[in-house]
Amino acid sequence: SQTIHQWPATLVQPVGSPLSLECTVEGTSNPNLYWYRQAAGRGLQLLFYSVGIGQISSEVPQNLSASRPQDRQFILSSKKLLLSDSGFYLCAWSVTGSRSYTFGSGTRLTVV
Amino acid sequence: GQQVMQIPQYQHVQEGEDFTTYCNSSTTLSNIQWYKQRPGGHPVFLIQLVKSGEVKKQKRLTFQFGEAKKNSSLHITATQTTDVGTYFCAGPGSSNTGKLIFGQGTTLQVKP
Numbered sequence: 001s002q003t004i005h006q007w008p009a010t011l012v013q014p015v016g017s018p019l020s021l022e023c024t025v026e027g028t029s030n031p032n033l034y035w036y037r038q039a040a041g042r043g044l045q046l047l048f049y050s051v052g053i054g055q056i057s058s059e060v061p062q063n064l065s066a067s068r069p070q071d072r073q074f075i076l077s078s079k080k081l082l083l084s085d086s087g088f089y090l091c092a093w094s095v096t097g098s099r100s101y102t103f104g105s106g107t108r109l110t111v112v
Numbered sequence: 113g114q115q116v117m118q119i120p121q122y123q124h125v126q127e128g129e130d131f132t133t134y135c136n137s138s139t140t141l142s143n144i145q146w147y148k149q150r151p152g153g154h155p156v157f158l159i160q161l162v163k164s165g166e167v168k169k170q171k172r173l174t175f176q177f178g179e180a181k182k183n184s185s186l187h188i189t190a191t192q193t194t195d196v197g198t199y200f201c202a203g204p205g206s207s208n209t210g211k212l213i214f215g216q217g218t219t220l221q222v223k224p
Contacts, residue, residue, distance in 0.1 A: 032210040041219070042216070043200070043214055043215065043216040043217050044155070044200065044214040044217075046211065046212075046213075046214075049210075051210070090154055094210045096210055099145070099160060099204065099210065100145055100157045100160055101145075101147075101155075101157060102157065103154040103155050103156070105153075105154050106153075106154045
């Protein structure tokens, strides 16, 4: 069966420090992968999506970047965190045609 | 750009009362999906509607897709404390990338 792993679950980082969040999917090949951010009590903002290895599309200009070094691995990074980067980061995958998303358990990031 | 709007943003009900959230898209949708996010958790896929005027039921939850395929609703009959959470609708983005555009969500609180 397909599973999605996201870590860490919680992270507290100082302003100006780097960030690396990792998401991996098991049990499927060539998934579409997505990074979303959710501010406290707010909706889901799409940050990046990827339809294949090395293919990254950015939805909003920001302090973050994404990479997909392997088919089932999606990484969200920042060189220098800002206070405004705090939030709940969710990775999701879908298979073209199935249309529904499966979300990871999320990373709650607090930048202090 | 394409927008998916959801109302109300918040709803407080007494246990046993009914609850409805409404979703409207700025464009015609090929399908509409609904997700539930429990407090502190990640969104979980509930259902997908595809056909114009479609109605689907999951126990006390009734989902409808409008005739014009631009609006949808989720109705919960006789709410229970286990229904607490945020309910999101989502529709496909304009490009063929599997992107979903999420509504802002409706957060339901149920008083026992």
